[in-house]
């Protein structure tokens with residue numbers, strides 16, 4: 001897999017090396033092309049140190065550099081893309097290496113603009129972006145926030161994570177196309193009053209990874225996210241919930257696949273009281289635990305395939321898996337409580353319903369989500 005990153009003369013170009021690091025960590029081969037504007041902001045050495053080879057900036061370095069580079073890459077990304085680059089491209093101008101490559105590339109170009117709000121809202125830029133979209137160029141639009149010029153508005157380069165996910169989306173084979181996937185993620189919180197709740201340390205990273213990877217592979221994804229679940233790309237339909245009851249009720253459609261990764265709090269404490277009753281008040285009345293609804297079991301009929309997740313601290317992983325198979329799961333992923341909550345890396349075992357298992361050791365959760373989907377989605381090939 002090879003991508004070409006074009007960098008243009010935006011103040012946001014200092015963030016592009018971070019994106020490069022993410023791609024290199026995924027073993028993606030990267031070529032870098034700088035415009036004259038970009039060279040004023042960030043030196044070639046910053047990129048060359050990261051990719052271990054020369055960056056490109058001149059049309060004349062090799063008589064056919066623009067064609068050779070374009071043909072050798074699966075995807076061209078311009079990050080950041082200036083107003084100037086967008087307008088030149090829409091006019092068909094090719095006075096430097098990057099614009100020549102972009103004109104020669106007939107598909108798979110992703111532009112990530114960053115500029116001052118007034119520039120982004122300028123009717124000329126709006127029209128150029130719309131025209132380019134019609135011609136098949138993809139855009140990841142800027143975020144809203146405080147801009148380098150000190151103004152507040154839309155124009156910020158999106159978070160590097162979101163750009164990275166969008167790149168993966170453009171590179172990946174769509175083996176989950178036309179599949180509807182639901183993922184539950186994170187902890188639930190069971191409030192006893194307005195300031196106190198019962199919960200657990202789940203970070204939502206595993207569920208997030210499955211939702212992300214299913215989206216990257218072309219699925220229509222709904223993520224029912226408990227508190228703290230990482231931000232997800234706009235292409236994922238996200239429903240933020242707090243309690244087990246809300247999580248259960250958020251599942252109101254039918255799906256091809258259901259990944260039940262959420263660490264649903266097993267108990268609630270009855271009716272939520274208003275405000276912040278005193279400690280004495282709480283101790284006087286005592287607290288009685290009530291069993292929460294089983295989110296997986298109560299929604300089982302809405303799924304064609306169910307993948308349950310089970311954390312265990314006693315017995316074997318097989319015992320833990322059998323418990324979830326009893327509820328009707330088709331696959332179960334187990335992990336030991338010692339190394340699951342909150343970490344980026346984890347050890348898990350994936351069981352099919354004949355109790356054959358595959359072990360994954362010290363794997364980061366993003367790669368693990370991808371592996372699990374590859375195994376479960378085999379039938380989609």
Ligand SMILES: Cc1cc2nc3c(=O)[nH]c(=O)nc-3n(C[C@H](O)[C@H](O)[C@H](O)COP(=O)(O)O)c2cc1C
Nearest residue numbers: 008009010011012035037038082083084085114115
């Ligand atoms: C300090 C500074 C910051 C700039 N930041 C941006 C920016 O974020 N977005 C943008 O579209 N242009 C920005 N510009 C203007 C571009 O650098 C200018 O339009 C240049 O011609 C772009 O050339 P290029 O697209 O070939 O790199 C900035 C200019 C300066 C001097």
